[in-house]
Amino acid sequence: MKKQSQFLQGHCIALIFPLLLVFAGCGQTTTIKEKTTAPKTDIHTAVVTGDAAVLKQHIAARSDLNTKDPIGGSSPLITACLFGKTELAKILIDAGADINFKNNDGSTPLHTAAFFCRPEIVQMLLAARADKTIKNKYGQTPAEIVSTPFAAVKSIYENMEKMLAPMGLKLDYTYIGKTRPQIAAMLNKP
Numbered sequence: 641m642k643k644q645s646q647f648l649q650g651h652c653i654a655l656i657f658p659l660l661l662v663f664a665g666c667g668q669t670t671t672i673k674e675k676t677t678a679p680k681t682d683i684h685t686a687v688v689t690g691d692a693a694v695l696k697q698h699i700a701a702r703s704d705l706n707t708k709d710p711i712g713g714s715s716p717l718i719t720a721c722l723f724g725k726t727e728l729a730k731i732l733i734d735a736g737a738d739i740n741f742k743n744n745d746g747s748t749p750l751h752t753a754a755f756f757c758r759p760e761i762v763q764m765l766l767a768a769r770a771d772k773t774i775k776n777k778y779g780q781t782p783a784e785i786v787s788t789p790f791a792a793v794k795s796i797y798e799n800m801e802k803m804l805a806p807m808g809l810k811l812d813y814t815y816i817g818k819t820r821p822q823i824a825a826m827l828n829k830p
Contacts, residue, residue, distance in 0.1 A: 676700045684709045687719045687728050688807055695728055705737040713744035714752075721753040721761050723809060729753075729761045739770040746776035754782040754827060756811075757819040762826055772827055783827035790817040 678701040679686075679694050686694035695716075699705070706715045714722070717737040720729040729749075733739060740748050750770045753761040762782075766772070775781055794813065801811045 676702075678703045683707060683716045684714075684719050687716045687725055687732075688723055690723075690725055690728065692727060692731060695731055699731070699735045705732060705735060706741050708743070715741040715743070715749070717741065717749045718743055718747070718752050721749045721758055722756055722804075723807075724756065724758050724761075726758070726760050726764075729758075730764055733764055733768050739765055739768050740774060742774070742776075745778070746774075748774050748776075748782070750774075750782040750827075751776055751780075751785060754786050754823050757786075757816045757823055759819065759823060759826065762823055766826070781827075783824055786820045786824045786827070790820055 676697070679697045681689075681691065681694045683695065683698045683703055683705070684707075685691075686698065705717070708715065709719065715738065717729060717732045717739065718741065719725075720732060739750070742748055743752075747755075748770065750762065750765045750772065751774075753765060772783065773781055776785075790813075794817075797811055797813065797816060801809055
C-alpha cells in the first residue's frame with residue numbers, strides 16, 4: 641500500500657508540475673524576436689531620398705551605419721549632412737553612427753555639416769561630442785573650412801552643386817554666404 645501511495649504521489653506530481661508551469665506563465669508576455677532583414681534600398685539611397693522608414697529598417701536589421709559610399713567614401717551620416725537631411729542625421733546619431741567617421745578626403749560629418757551650412761546638424765553633432773579638432777587631408781578643422789570668406793570658395797560650392805545636382809543637391813548661395821560666419825562662431829566656442 642505504501643508503494644502504491646508513493647507511486648500515486650509521484651504520478652500526481654508528474655501531472656501537476658507541468659500544469660503549475662502553465663499557470664505560472666499566465667499573464668506573462670512572451671516576446672518572439674523576429675529576424676529583421678535589411679530592405680532592398682541601400683542605406684545611402686534611403687538617406688539621399690529622405691526615406692526615414694527605410695533607414696529605420698536598416699537600423700532594425702543592424703545594417704552597417706558606417707558603410708562607405710563607393711564614390712567618396714562617405715558614411716550615411718556624412719551623406720545626411722551633405723544633403724541637409726536633419727531628421728535622418730538625428731536618427732543616425734541616436735542609433736550610434738560614428739560621429740567622427742572620415743571619408744576619403746578625411747572630412748567628418750562635422751566638416752560636411754559645417755561646410756554646407758547645416759546649423760541644426762552642426763548643433764546635434766556638437767551635442768553628441770563630435771571632435772572639432774579633427775583635420776581633413778587639406779589640414780583644416782571644421783571651423784577652418786568655414787572661416788574663409790565665401791567669395792573665395794563660392795566656385796567650390798558651384799562645382800559641388802553641379803556634380804551632385806542629379807542626386808538632388810540644391811544650394812542657396814545667399815544663405816551659405818550669410819551662414820558660414822555663424823557656423824564658424826558655433827565651432828569656435830569653447
